[in-house]
Amino acid sequence: MIAVAAAVLSLAEILQAAPAADWRDIEPENTLYLAIPGGRVVIELAPAYAPANVAAVKKLVREGYFDGAAIIRSQDNYVVQWARAEDDPRAKAMAAVKLKPEFWRVMDGGLPFTKLGYVDTYAPEVGFSAGFPVARDPRSRETWLVHCYGSVGVGRDNAADSGNGAELYAVIGQSPRNLDRNITLVGRVVQGIEKLSVMPRGSGPMGFYEKPAQWTPIASTRVAADVPAAERVELQALRTESATFKTVVASRASRKEAWFKEPVGKIGVCNVPLPVRVKPK
C-alpha cells in the first residue's frame, strides 16, 4: 500500500518503551467531556495559564450552561465554535458579563518549560509546559499558550474582556498563531478532535451556520470529576518534561524510518505530537 508516510509506528515504539513515570494522569478536575452525536470529546484545561477563565468555564459547565449548547460555527482551516443559541435567555444573560483576559502570564520558576530549540516564526522562544505548547519572551518575561491544532479557547467580541467562557472554540486547521496573545486559551482537546474537525463547514460569514437546523447539538458538558468513575475514561499524557518526550521530539525532527529520504532536523512547536493514552490497568 502506497502511503504518504508510515508515520505512526516508530512513535508507538518509543512510547511503548517509556517508563510509567514518564506518564501523568490527566486530572479529572481539569478535564471536560463534551457529549456530541459522534461521541465524546475530551478537553484538558490549563489552569496554570488561565486560572480565571478556566474557573469560569468550569462554573458554567457545573451550572449546566453547556447542556443543550450546540456547535454553531465550523470554518474550514480555522475553528469550530460552540455556545448556547444567541437568543437563549441564559446566553443573553452572559452577553454582558466581563472577565479578565488571560492572553499571557508572567514567567515563573514554578512553571515547567521544555524548550523546543528551533526557531519559530512568531515567538522568541517556544516549547512545552506540563503538556501544553507554549511560547515565551525572556525579555518581557511573558509566557502564553499557543494556538495549535486542537487548542481550545474562549471566544470574545471586540473588547478584550468580553470573553467570559460562554463561547468556546477549538482549532481545526493550520495553527492560527496570530491569535496568540489576542485571546485566552484554556486548554486543548486530548481525545476526539477528529469528531470536531469533520463538522460540515458553515456557509455563513466566518463559517457560522446559517440555520439552527445545521447546528450539531452538545447534549452535555461535564467536568470529568463529576462523572461516576465507571463512566470516565482514565487518560494519561506523556510528561513533556520527561526523557521520553525529548526522544519523541528528536525522532520527529529527524525521522529515521525508511520512507524519509531527507530528515529536516527541525520541527515546529505545533508539529510535535503530544501523546495521550488510556491508562493501562
Place this chain on the structure above:
Amino acid sequence: MIAVAAAVLSLAEILQAAPAADWRDIEPENTLYLAIPGGRVVIELAPAYAPANVAAVKKLVREGYFDGAAIIRSQDNYVVQWARAEDDPRAKAMAAVKLKPEFWRVMDGGLPFTKLGYVDTYAPEVGFSAGFPVARDPRSRETWLVHCYGSVGVGRDNAADSGNGAELYAVIGQSPRNLDRNITLVGRVVQGIEKLSVMPRGSGPMGFYEKPAQWTPIASTRVAADVPAAERVELQALRTESATFKTVVASRASRKEAWFKEPVGKIGVCNVPLPVRVKPK
C-alpha cells in the same frame, strides 16, 4: 455575535481594490476537476516545480485512470488520499511504474519568487512563486514547493521513485513541513478543499478506511481544458508578485481590525492566504 476573529472583511476590501492586472487566470490546462459526491474540487497544478509528475498525473487523468477512483484515506490533521482500489487491474499495472522524483529543483532566474521575509522553522528562505508557497536554500540553490493546508502531492512507497501519480493526497491539517523535500508536490487545491477536509476519518492505521464501503467515490477527474467551456468555472488567482499581494501579506502579519489587540507583525508561509476568485464577467 461573539467571534474568534472577524477575519474576512478587511481582506475582502483589499481584494476589491485590486486592479484587474493583479489577477491571473488559472490555466485550464493546469487545472484538475475532481467530481466527488459533495461537489467539485479544483486543483491547480505546478508544472514549473514538478514537470514530469504533473505530466504523469495529467496523462493518467486523460486516460480516465481516476474515473472510478475513491478517497481511501482520511487521517486527522494530516492528509486525505485517493487512488483506484489496490486490487484493480489498472492499479496493479501502475504499482511497479517508476517515475523521477521531483522533491526540489534548481533555482532559476526565470522562476518568480516573492520573499516572505520572516524566519521559518524549516527552511532558510520562504515565499511564493506564481501562486504557490515555496522555500529555497540560496546556498545549495535548491527550491521546492512546501506542504501547506491544501497542498496536493504524489503518494509514494519507500523508494523515492515509487510515486508515479496514481495516488494523490491533499493536506488537511497543520502543515506537515517535514514532508518537504521528501515527496513530490504537484499543486494545490484552489477551490473545494472544505469538501475533502470533512471526510470522516479512517479508523485503520494512518487513517486508511478499513472497508471499501467507507470510501468516497470520485466519479471523474478531468483536466479543465478538456471540459466544455460552459461546464468550467473560470478562476483567477491573485498574482503573488503583485502589489496587492504584498498588501495582503502585510495586513495579515499586522491585523488592523478592532478585534486584534496585539498584532504580531509576523506571519508564517502557510498562514498567508492565497486568494482565488471566480473571474468577473
